[in-house]
Amino acid sequence: MTAGTPADTAGIPPDAEGGYIDGNALAGPLAELFAVDLTAATSQCAHCSNTGPVARLHVYRQAPGLVARCQQCGQVMLRLVRAPETVWLDTSGITVLSIPVGAD
Amino acid sequence: MARTAVSRRLGDRLRWRVAEVTERRAESATAVTLVLEVPEWPGHLAGQHVDIRLTAEDGYSTQRSYSIASAPDGTRLELTVQRVVEGEVSPYLVDELMPGDQLELRGPVGGWFVWQPEQEEPVLLVAGGSGLVPLMCMIRSRRAAGSRVPFRVLYSLRSPAELLYGPEIRQGTPGVDLTHIYTREAPQQSARPPGRITPDDLARHGWPPDFAPTCYVCGPTAFVEKAAAYLVLLGHDPERVRTERFGGGED
Numbered sequence: 001m002t003a004g005t006p007a008d009t010a011g012i013p014p015d016a017e018g019g020y021i022d023g024n025a026l027a028g029p030l031a032e033l034f035a036v037d038l039t040a041a042t043s044q045c046a047h048c049s050n051t052g053p054v055a056r057l058h059v060y061r062q063a064p065g066l067v068a069r070c071q072q073c074g075q076v077m078l079r080l081v082r083a084p085e086t087v088w089l090d091t092s093g094i095t096v097l098s099i100p101v102g103a104d
Numbered sequence: 105m106a107r108t109a110v111s112r113r114l115g116d117r118l119r120w121r122v123a124e125v126t127e128r129r130a131e132s133a134t135a136v137t138l139v140l141e142v143p144e145w146p147g148h149l150a151g152q153h154v155d156i157r158l159t160a161e162d163g164y165s166t167q168r169s170y171s172i173a174s175a176p177d178g179t180r181l182e183l184t185v186q187r188v189v190e191g192e193v194s195p196y197l198v199d200e201l202m203p204g205d206q207l208e209l210r211g212p213v214g215g216w217f218v219w220q221p222e223q224e225e226p227v228l229l230v231a232g233g234s235g236l237v238p239l240m241c242m243i244r245s246r247r248a249a250g251s252r253v254p255f256r257v258l259y260s261l262r263s264p265a266e267l268l269y270g271p272e273i274r275q276g277t278p279g280v281d282l283t284h285i286y287t288r289e290a291p292q293q294s295a296r297p298p299g300r301i302t303p304d305d306l307a308r309h310g311w312p313p314d315f316a317p318t319c320y321v322c323g324p325t326a327f328v329e330k331a332a333a334y335l336v337l338l339g340h341d342p343e344r345v346r347t348e349r350f351g352g353g354e355d
Contacts, residue, residue: 029212037215055216
């Protein structure tokens with residue numbers, strides 16, 4: 001492979017309309033931190049109070065890291081940046097996460 | 105729930121592992137299936153994906169997500185990769201990676217865009233181009249599990265040359281009805297003129313909403329956007345429409 005430029009880190013054409021993917025793509029980066037799959041969790045948006053699975057958030061990869069926005073109001077709900085030895089996780093756009101863990 | 109795949113990992117964070125390419129199979133002019141041997145692979149659910157990490161000699165590293173194409177089968181794993189023009193990772197995977205080569209992989213991940221053999225409701229799969237890959241995993245897992253749940257599949261593709269899994273699809277699977285939607289160039293015997301997917305296609309070849317199917321839609325973002333909106337328009341409960349967008353344009 002060749003070293004990439006920031007512009008092609010998304011691996012997709014810089015298409016304003018099609019520039020996001022689903023929250024499903026957060027599964028790997030979050031599984032590096034958490035023991036349960038957070039993409040199946042329900043999140044509540046701090047801005048518009050809409051609730052839905054994390055898997056449904058709109059994820060943008062063009063930024064350094066991952067930015068997940070509310071599918072309803074478009075506000076930022078979660079940001080995740082992977083540095084060589086630290087993961088920066090900002091969930092200030094989420095009020096509540098409801099996480100299915102199965103029967104105890 | 106995704107308990108089998110998830111519970112194994114409880115208390116242990118996801119780590120990268122090294123997989124070896126054992127075989128490669130051309131699926132079309134621009135797509136290849138990579139057969140991987142992954143030591144200690146914990147198994148997966150249909151629809152889950154893996155992250156692949158490539159590191160260049162200068163230390164620059166990048167990663168992408170790829171859907172798993174094969175039904176669970178021990179430590180053997182198949183990924184189908186479509187070459188993205190101007191892509192950073194896919195041309196390497198499609199054109200250069202050879203049997204014997206190794207790559208870094210982590211997974212399986214994702215517990216929402218999954219189908220499990222315990223599900224009893226009818227299933228609608230809507231694929232745009234290489235969006236067929238995780239849906240094919242569902243079809244294969246259904247067969248492997250001996251499930252009799254009826255599947256209907258709408259597969260949108262530009263032209264017959266882009267067909268993935270040709271021999272397997274032509275052979276067909278009992279209980280799985282597959283309809284091709286050609287967007288640019290249709291085979292001569294095709295009654296439907298080429299064109300993008302319409303609500304009518306989904307009404308005609310999908311399930312009536314009152315059958316309460318679970319719908320899985322996967323493909324380029326604009327395709328998924330449109331197909332999912334049509335399904336809701338036709339009366340399907342938005343909660344039953346699961347999507348996986350992988351960016352890019354409409355075909």
